[in-house]
Amino acid sequence: MxxxxxxxxxxxxxxxxxxxxxxxxxxxxxxxxxxxxxxxxxxxxxxxxxxxxxxxxxxxxxxxxxxxxxxxxxxxxxxxxxxxxxxxxxxxxxxxVTANSKITVDVPVHFLNQDTSVGLKRGGVLNIVRHEIELEVSPDAIPEFIEVDLKDADIGDSIHISAIKLPEGAIPTIRDRDFTIATIAGSAAAQSEAAETA
Known part of the structure; x- marks a missing residue:
């Protein structure tokens, strides 16, 4: 709120x-x-x-x-x-603004559980695609931030907007695709280690 x-x-x-x-x-x-x-x-x-x-x-x-x-x-x-x-x-x-207004705002994204993320523990790197998400929302329901939980994210995973629980009444302004917010990419060190093992 x-x-x-x-x-x-x-x-x-x-x-x-x-x-x-x-x-x-x-x-x-x-x-x-x-x-x-x-x-x-x-x-x-x-x-x-x-x-x-x-x-x-x-x-x-x-x-x-x-x-x-x-x-x-x-x-x-x-x-x-x-x-x-x-x-x-x-x-x-x-x-x-009034209670019935609909406005467009950029809401910051916060990433949770980076220290316990499966992919990051294995040497992956968090690649943030969007630091903010543009939402259409009523003035009384503007969220302080959007939370993205990385606990189960592994190397190669992408976090899309469809996986995020948005506040009631908040709609992303980009509606034509399931856009990416972040990815877990393998680091160069992790990739060379995997190549050596292979």
Whole structure:
């Protein structure tokens, strides 16, 4: 289940580079809320609070509530820009979401039991094809991550999306094939050892 948090914001009347720079000097970040067939809303957020959320992880998969002058708007961060030199946040884009919304998100993949995997113990190498899986899901059901259990995976095995238990209502955006998430390949050392034995 997706985590949620709340941020306080103020509406912005002025937009453009000059006003954005003035906001950043005051410790604020310019942002925009768009979507849900409504006009885009320009806002300013506390730079420190948003940076903490960004660096806590899962920023683009956590639903937030933004309080703009008493009006609470449910949003999902869709994109952010950082300064190319100093690496601090300079802008955030938010998408309005409702309980009935269907959105596309990239969910990270976590690999379990690498230390007890049959194939990896025999000298195999984990070849990760997809570090993230793009899912179509409702905002309230965004998973933190997708788990792949490698315990029984052997050399030569491929783990496909069909073998993964996805949260209810989550559908991969790639539907035309059973795509590969990871493989267990034989290492060069294991292959030369097998050739010697043969």
């Amino acid at each position: 997706a985590q949620t948090y709340e941020l306080k914001a103020s509406a912005r009347d002025r937009v453009g580079k000059g006003s954005a720079r003035a906001l950043r000097r005051e410790g604020l970040i310019p942002a925009v809320i768009y979507g849900d067939k409504q006009a885009p809303l320009s806002i300013a957020l506390n730079a420190n609070e948003v940076s903490k959320k960004l660096h806590a992880g899962g920023f683009l998969t956590h639903v937030a509530t933004i309080d703009v002058g008493g009006e609470k708007i449910r949003v999902l961060p869709r994109d952010y820009q950082t300064d190319p030199v100093k690496d601090f946040l300079i802008h955030v884009d938010f998408l309005r």
